[in-house]
Amino acid sequence: MSNDSQFRTALGRARGLGSAHHGVSAFIVERSTSVALVPLCLWAVYAAIKVAPLGYESAVLMLRQPVNAIMSLLLVGVSFLHMRVGLRVVIEDYVHTPAAKILALLANSTLCWLGWAIATFSILWVAFVGGPVH
């Protein structure tokens, strides 16, 4: 790598210890999503209190309102992105056996993408179709 530090020894580089020089994107994703989650989480607490006492029909009507549907989509999308990067750091800190680490990282990604897809599809379904699946 051309921008590799001049202070790294050839042996150190060959052993692959130290920075891989591509961790910055994960750092930026974690921070930028955390900023977005400040207003989104405050809205989520407010919306949860509003929706909790409602029955099924009223809850559907509430989610069908464009502002609520859009905020829900943003909340779910940004949350699962933040969670995927966040738990990845936890796994990399505590799981050191290569096989277990790879499995844990795959499970994390799978759960996050699956949760995101299920929640997003459900929100869009309720918003556009507006009722139970038949």
Add this chain to the structure above:
Amino acid sequence: MAEATSTGKGVRSRPTSPHLQVWRWHVTMAASILTRATGIALYGGAVIAAVWFAALMVGPDAYGPVMILLGSWLGKVVMFGLTFSVFYHLAAGLRHLVWDAGSGFNPHTANMTAVGAMAFALVATIVVWALAIQTGAVR
């Protein structure tokens, strides 16, 4: 860590970070552990949210039982914990953003913001639950 150090012949043990067994207990350490713990709790919270959205799509037959479960004794304990987790992780996140900007590192400031984040989370959780009980969200 043994796996990581025993792979290469002649490689000296890599330096390890200070960990639970060797660190004296102090408030910034508790704040750090609590940030991770609440983050992992919120992971569960996001799964609950996804189940809730899915139940709303599937219909009253799914939505009813989910709401009964969330309104049960156990459900209330979980939701109370998640409320605290949201507020604590939010405050801890803001603390980290200030650190990323390069300030707030002096020990006195770090101690104060750690206590501040915990106090904020506790007060915000109690206020939100008082509002939730008052508006009929929690019965």
